[in-house]
Amino acid sequence: MKLMKCLTFICGLLLLVSCNQPSATQALGTLERDRVLLRSTAAEIITAQPIRKGTDVNAGDLLVQFDTHKQAARLAVMQAEVVKAQAYLLKLTNGERPEDIASANSELKSANAAKVEAQKSYQRINSLLKQRLVSEAERDRAIALRDQANAQFDAASERLAKLVKGVRQEDIFQAQAALDAANANLHYEQQVYSDLSIRATRNGKLDNLPYHVGERVPLSAVVAVLLADNAPYARVYIPENYIANLTIGQSLNVTVDGIEPHFNGRLRWISTQPAFTPYYALNQTDRSRLVFLAEVSLDDSASQLPSGIPAQVILPAIK
Numbered sequence: 001m002k003l004m005k006c007l008t009f010i011c012g013l014l015l016l017v018s019c020n021q022p023s024a025t026q027a028l029g030t031l032e033r034d035r036v037l038l039r040s041t042a043a044e045i046i047t048a049q050p051i052r053k054g055t056d057v058n059a060g061d062l063l064v065q066f067d068t069h070k071q072a073a074r075l076a077v078m079q080a081e082v083v084k085a086q087a088y089l090l091k092l093t094n095g096e097r098p099e100d101i102a103s104a105n106s107e108l109k110s111a112n113a114a115k116v117e118a119q120k121s122y123q124r125i126n127s128l129l130k131q132r133l134v135s136e137a138e139r140d141r142a143i144a145l146r147d148q149a150n151a152q153f154d155a156a157s158e159r160l161a162k163l164v165k166g167v168r169q170e171d172i173f174q175a176q177a178a179l180d181a182a183n184a185n186l187h188y189e190q191q192v193y194s195d196l197s198i199r200a201t202r203n204g205k206l207d208n209l210p211y212h213v214g215e216r217v218p219l220s221a222v223v224a225v226l227l228a229d230n231a232p233y234a235r236v237y238i239p240e241n242y243i244a245n246l247t248i249g250q251s252l253n254v255t256v257d258g259i260e261p262h263f264n265g266r267l268r269w270i271s272t273q274p275a276f277t278p279y280y281a282l283n284q285t286d287r288s289r290l291v292f293l294a295e296v297s298l299d300d301s302a303s304q305l306p307s308g309i310p311a312q313v314i315l316p317a318i319k
Contacts, residue, residue: 038223
């Protein structure tokens, strides 16, 4: 009698164990959410982390602030370069000052007077030479003074014409190009300054802040991790013999431990590279089989489920 009771107990225990084993029509895995990694844009010291880990954040919220002193100095230099280029372009486009033009006009009048006086002096010397009252050397000196006065008059006339006409159009184009380059550099430095403030790029939960205030962070290091606030997806491993019956976009049912109803899911991705069954999905029938990693998106009814909990995707029967 005792032997029969022991055999009955053992059979019941084996039956219970076999019932608890995962079904071959289930793909096992966990619920996950999109992780957004925010990286440092400069090797600077963290000066502030205004939001704590685990807090819900909105797109644009400041998560990590780096020291801005060096970049602020670069920004000030570029702002000065823009002002300098603007002033130079304005000088060229406004033309010469009226005072400079008036001064050049006065110089032209003075040169004209000298020219007239030199011409009259030459005529007198030439007349005296005909009367043999002066030497030829005096006439040559008068010719030289006349030619010099004519040249000075021409030079003064050209200076006045240049001032009145203004600068060349090519010089204005060059100054405009210099201003555009200065503005582009200024915008770049402004963007670099803005990038020293690491902000949330989407709504979600601040999952982790790997560094602390006061630490100098290397370039491109992960300084904040966001979990997207949308519904999670099931990250599961599908046995190789089911892959041929699945297509991207196919509807699948997803179950979660502790929740009775099924969730509606949609297959969004299947890996093209197989892998061996992970340790937490091992059972007697799947230990030696290849599996393919897949992701199944859940609908909005699962948006409140936490990440990391076990999930099972019900696979369609093999035809």
